Amino acid sequence: MYIVGIDFGSVYLKAVLCVLGDDNKEITVLKTFVFDHKSAKKGTLSDMEKAKDVFGRLLEKIKNEFSEPVDMYVISISGENVSSYTGTTTIPLWKQENEERRVKITRSHVKEVINTAKMTAYNKDDKTEIHSVPQEFQIDDQPPTLNPVDMSGIKLKGSVYVIQTDKAHRENLTEILKSVGIDNYRIVFSPLATAESVLDEEDKEGGAIVVSIGDQTTELAVYTSGINRMAKVIPFGSGNITRDLKVVLKTDYRTAEDIKKNEVNVFLKDTDPEKIINIPGSNSVNSDFSEEYVSKIAEARLKEIYEFVMKEVYKGSYQRLIHSPVVITGPGSRIRGAEKLFADMNNSKTVSGTLSAGVKSDFEISDEYYSAIGLVKYAVLNGMLNEDDETENKKGFLKWIKQFISDLV
């Protein structure tokens, strides 16, 4: 089966063509594609014509380079139009005619509690669901469980994490895909995809925070006990660092981008106040600045981005996870000192993301493509690819529960 993951970022559209092994597990990346485009702002689609154009260019390139038909496309969704909430509810299980009162919980009870929990905040009129991730369940006063089936009780409490977007946003995406002839596709929220590319099941089990820095957005995903607890897009990214450098150093964007990539170290203790960096084309009187001075500009912005990240982490009371460790990834995280700065600010164990197991390739894959690969991996792991052919009973409970995560499209 051939699957294409399409990471529709703020400045780049990146795609990976993958083949899925017969065991439905191993993903091999065959080709990568990248295009720049101007059809999104801060992760949200902003120009239909330009978006159709860049998707069209991608499909043409795939056709030219690959003769087999693609079976499935997995496309990212991101930006501030995507929101999330946790719904919690308790349903009674017992029926009057049942003398014992206690009832053995079935899958349909679980389904019911999840659907009811969703309804506590679901706004059907202008929102549409992208994912719903079941969280813990609790029967009466028993300890919380991930799988309440076959346990007995009087009432079942359940909560679900729902990721949703504006209907209009979702419809626009559909229209773009339709216009380029993509009809077999799935949609995955970008932070979940990126996290999937750098985490394995063990990491999720032990707890993890993934922070991925793009151009205009920073993605955040939090896991505990193997379950996604939170996924957010923060509307600031590495492009903001470039703009700050451009303004303060009075230079052009390209030079600022070059300085960011090659001269800056956001971990100020590692910078040298004596080392001089000349900024070519700077309009200021003196075009020489110290490494420390230049780095401070970038540090201030990245610090702010990390503060936004931590605010979300604290909001969800997941701060204990900063020792789990925190995985920093995305092209924006290549700036020197990115991990050290986070570690220093939060006294946390911080590592740079590497491609998780289960993804193979004959060539070295740059971290630029992690999100695109993660889209494919997420869809595969969560049983999104052949949702229609499998009956509920054939699936194991975990697989079944994962179906909730992906009941879209």
Ligand SMILES: Nc1ncnc2c1ncn2[C@@H]1O[C@H](COP(=O)(O)OP(=O)(O)O)[C@@H](O)[C@H]1O
């Ligand atoms: N070596 C590097 N050092 C610092 N920043 C980098 C480096 N390489 C790429 N970046 C930054 O990463 C950002 C692009 O991130 P990416 O995720 O590819 O974009 P998008 O948001 O479109 O998905 C740009 O702002 C770019 O400057």
Ligand SMILES: [Mg+2]
């Ligand atoms: Mg990106």
